[in-house]
Amino acid sequence: MTDVEQLTRRWLQECVLALELCPFAAPVLKDDSLRIAVSVAATPELQLQDFLIELDLLQGCDEGKISTTLLVYAEGLQDFAEFLELLELAQALLEQAGLAGVVQLASFHPQYRFEGEPAAALSHFTNRSPRPMLHLLRESMLTRVLAQYPDPAAIPRRNIARLEAMGREAVASLWGDQTLAKRSALPNQRRIN
Numbered sequence: 773m774t775d776v777e778q779l780t781r782r783w784l785q786e787c788v789l790a791l792e793l794c795p796f797a798a799p800v801l802k803d804d805s806l807r808i809a810v811s812v813a814a815t816p817e818l819q820l821q822d823f824l825i826e827l828d829l830l831q832g833c834d835e836g837k838i839s840t841t842l843l844v845y846a847e848g849l850q851d852f853a854e855f856l857e858l859l860e861l862a863q864a865l866l867e868q869a870g871l872a873g874v875v876q877l878a879s880f881h882p883q884y885r886f887e888g889e890p891a892a893a894l895s896h897f898t899n900r901s902p903r904p905m906l907h908l909l910r911e912s913m914l915t916r917v918l919a920q921y922p923d924p925a926a927i928p929r930r931n932i933a934r935l936e937a938m939g940r941e942a943v944a945s946l947w948g949d950q951t952l953a954k955r956s957a958l959p960n961q962r963r964i965n
Contacts, residue, residue: 774810774846776810776844776846776903777808777810777844779902779903780808780842780844780901780902780903780905781808782902783901783902784797784801786946787946787947789801791931791934791935791938792934793898793931793934794927795921795927796914796917796921800839800840803839805835805836805837805838805839805840806839806840806841806842807826807829807830807838807840807841807842808841808842808844809822809826809841809842809843809844810844810846811843811844811845811846811847812846812847813845813847813848814847814848815848816857816858816861819845819848819849819858820858820861820862820865822843823843823862823865823906824865826841826843826908827865827866827869827871827875827908829841830875830908830910831871831874831875835910835912835913839910839913840907840908840909840910840913841907841908842905842906842907842908843905843906843907843908844903844904844905845903845904845905846903849881849904850882850883850904851883852881852883852884852885855879855881855904859877859879859906862877862906863877873911874910874911874912875908875909875910875911876908876909876911876914877906877907877908877909878899878906878907878909879899879905879906879907880899880900880901880904880905880907881899881900881901881904881905882900882901882902882903882904883900884896884897884899884900884901886899892940894932894935894936894940894943895928895931895932895935897935897943897947898928898931898932898935900947
């Protein structure tokens with residue numbers, strides 16, 4: 773397991789699961805059907821190529837083997853605007869492949885910022901991660917789990933309220949620990965695992 777994958781799993785455990793930011797994450801972590809792919813591609817062309825590889829792999833595998841994929845970018849994309857450009861291109865490729873409505877993209881970034889929200893809003897932390905990443909979700913799985921969850925529209929409000937109840941210092945400390953860890957040296961990274 774690479775350092776980036778370990779860091780991602782730590783973030784999933786300490787932030788996403790511990791704070792219950794995603795009520796659907798625990799089952800895929802427990803049954804080991806979450807794929808974490810690490811890309812060390814440094815150019816948009818190679819980053820998108822890695823996205824297409826993962827999209828193809830997800831589509832070609834049974835949901836029991838790979839239910840969802842986190843594509844983590846170990847190199848580049850630290851600028852949030854550049855990351856948003858990549859996300860837009862990835863979404864366009866998804867649509868060109870005829871997979872809109874089959875696969876949905878979610879995004880996470882160390883500097884994630886929701887448009888229209890004040891810069892200091894804690895809501896940004898719901899989508900902050902130690903490294904830039906694209907989450908490839910099967911729409912069919914998402915539809916099933918949302919149908920079983922009471923009031924899924926309340927999840928974002930609940931997450932923001934949870935972070936606000938923790939307070940800025942606690943949230944910054946928790947995510948700061950993740951940020952500091954991500955700056956460690958990353959020896960022996962492979963392009964896609």
